[in-house]
Amino acid sequence: MPNVGVYSRVMNSKRSVLISPEFTSFVGRGPCDPSALPADALILGFGDIGEPAVMMLGKDDLGDGATDHLVVFAISRTACLHLFDTLPKDEGRWYLPADLRGLGRSLVAVDGDGPAPTMLRTARSMELLCQLFAALKASRMVEVGGATTLSEDDITRVAAAHQLVNEYFQEKLTVSTVARRCGLSKAKLTHGFRQLYQCTVPEAVSARRLDHARQLLAQSDLPISSIGYRCGYLSNASFTRAFARRFGMAPTEMRRLEMTPS
Numbered sequence: 127m128p129n130v131g132v133y134s135r136v137m138n139s140k141r142s143v144l145i146s147p148e149f150t151s152f153v154g155r156g157p158c159d160p161s162a163l164p165a166d167a168l169i170l171g172f173g174d175i176g177e178p179a180v181m182m183l184g185k186d187d188l189g190d191g192a193t194d195h196l197v198v199f200a201i202s203r204t205a206c207l208h209l210f211d212t213l214p215k216d217e218g219r220w221y222l223p224a225d226l227r228g229l230g231r232s233l234v235a236v237d238g239d240g241p242a243p244t245m246l247r248t249a250r251s252m253e254l255l256c257q258l259f260a261a262l263k264a265s266r267m268v269e270v271g272g273a274t275t276l277s278e279d280d281i282t283r284v285a286a287a288h289q290l291v292n293e294y295f296q297e298k299l300t301v302s303t304v305a306r307r308c309g310l311s312k313a314k315l316t317h318g319f320r321q322l323y324q325c326t327v328p329e330a331v332s333a334r335r336l337d338h339a340r341q342l343l344a345q346s347d348l349p350i351s352s353i354g355y356r357c358g359y360l361s362n363a364s365f366t367r368a369f370a371r372r373f374g375m376a377p378t379e380m381r382r383l384e385m386t387p388s
Contacts (some may be wrong), residue, residue, distance in 0.1 A: 284318030
């Protein structure tokens, strides 16, 4: 699909990364350049890459309406059907899972212009697009106003609690402390996590810690005991047990596999 990204920018507008004739990624603040839109474009706005939602946009939203969306994707409907065999529903809005928010933030974080930053924006845009559609097909995307018994206010608070878990996972986070910091009862927080994220608060904390630990194993030469401690585990034994339950192998084995040339 990609040619290799081509970068352009109209004054005070978002960066336009022309990934292919069928797909353009707009990054940053400001309006989108409508001349960079593919034909018959399906347009997705990612807001500020925080909680809660990614949403479908129309062409009329690409001016001032797009200013606060840090990432906007425009992909032709034909390409969507060819690549992903599905189209998101018109006017759809979904809560964005933490891993996709991380991808979105990594795209926004690319600094500078020129061939290298443009190539990096291209790669990260393609990854986010593919992971977004995979999450939609796997029903991981909870629809705003969809099948939930939570009020809009409670949804916002539960989403804030989820973001808190993802940002402060190294701390000692209990259901009580997270609920108190987000203005929810423990029961409402637990119920909200199950409805929006299909897990409990402790499961979300554990998953975030272990995913970060796996990243550190692959990208650093820190001792395994130090990695466990940095990720919130007070003993190497508890870290090793939790890691093996999630990934099916000990951290030492994972590191050996990650470092083995393919």
